[in-house]
Amino acid sequence: MKKKLLLHICCAPDAAWIPEKLEQDYEVTCFFYNPNIYPAKEHEKRASEMRRLAKAKGYRLAEPPFDPEIFEKRTAHLRYQPEKAGRCSICYRIRLEETARFAHENGYDLFATVLTVSPHKLVDRINRIGETVAEKYGITYLPSDFKKEDGFKKSVEESRNYNLYRQDYCGCESSFLYRQLFKDAGSQAFVPLISCEKPGIYDVQSFRRWLDRKKLKTGFLFFQQTPTEAVLREAYEERIFLEPADNLDWRKRIFAKKKQETREINLSDVSNRDIFCDPL
Ligand code: SF4
Numbered sequence: 001m002k003k004k005l006l007l008h009i010c011c012a013p014d015a016a017w018i019p020e021k022l023e024q025d026y027e028v029t030c031f032f033y034n035p036n037i038y039p040a041k042e043h044e045k046r047a048s049e050m051r052r053l054a055k056a057k058g059y060r061l062a063e064p065p066f067d068p069e070i071f072e073k074r075t076a077h078l079r080y081q082p083e084k085a086g087r088c089s090i091c092y093r094i095r096l097e098e099t100a101r102f103a104h105e106n107g108y109d110l111f112a113t114v115l116t117v118s119p120h121k122l123v124d125r126i127n128r129i130g131e132t133v134a135e136k137y138g139i140t141y142l143p144s145d146f147k148k149e150d151g152f153k154k155s156v157e158e159s160r161n162y163n164l165y166r167q168d169y170c171g172c173e174s175s176f177l178y179r180q181l182f183k184d185a186g187s188q189a190f191v192p193l194i195s196c197e198k199p200g201i202y203d204v205q206s207f208r209r210w211l212d213r214k215k216l217k218t219g220f221l222f223f224q225q226t227p228t229e230a231v232l233r234e235a236y237e238e239r240i241f242l243e244p245a246d247n248l249d250w251r252k253r254i255f256a257k258k259k260q261e262t263r264e265i266n267l268s269d270v271s272n273r274d275i276f277c278d279p280l
Helices: 018-022 040-057 068-078 086-105 124-137 151-161 173-186 202-211 231-235 247-259
Strands: 003-008 026-032 059-062 110-113 191-196 220-223 241-244 262-266
Touching: 003 018, 003 086, 003 241, 018 026, 018 202, 026 040, 040 059, 059 220, 086 110, 086 124, 086 173, 110 124, 191 247, 202 220, 202 231, 220 247, 231 241, 241 247, 247 262
Parallel strands: 003 026, 003 110, 026 059, 191 220, 191 262, 220 241
Antiparallel strands: none
8 A cells, every 4th residue: 555645735837747756656645835925816826726737637635724924923034035045944844844744643654845846945955844844743754856857847848738827936925026126127228236245234225326326126236244134124125136145146147048238346346335326
């Protein structure tokens, strides 16, 4: 007899081929649990696509009620952080912990998540959190990296075959705003990419004034040292991307792929940090 596996699902496209692959070895039930999704109508859109896919493919599907307060309460203090920082760890944990709890209380042998099919997610962190919550509930976690061996490509192709809705932001309110900002950046004459050691509110506000003078909606500040929460909040409110220096090359590649002009400057190289007084 096959072991019973509860498979956490974040969206239909990421579930497009994984449940049937796992069915070869397990009796799989999909578990759509995502209190991080903002706004509620977006949650319903993603959930209903999952229902449609499950019906078309014959997947078993469990769908607990949507309760966004769980996510909001636990991440309110991390609202202004960039993607892949602490907020995402809590987000993974909320979803995997509920999957582990449900699996434990409903007679499953193990659980897993399709989150690892996304190239935008931190696989090691997801698997580490999976192991931690598995231990807490005395159940087995099946680690994965589903994007390997063209796993992500397969998801995209199968989503097309089933005409599935593919969202263009991760899920939470912060990622929703960042998606809009990214669109703004793509519509500009050029995108400023500014590197600095540790941005302060002064840099953020100077940059905002400079963007306004140039009639640009947004730009990027990349930092070496983590800024304070107040600065992260300032950047969020001023609609500026504030991201770790590690993201610079990745952003450059994305804009190059989109044939979007960028201009770079390193604030550490200039004596007067109010470079924004001068045209680049
Ligand atoms: S960016 Fe994505 S993974 Fe991170 S907190 Fe938001 S919804 Fe969760």
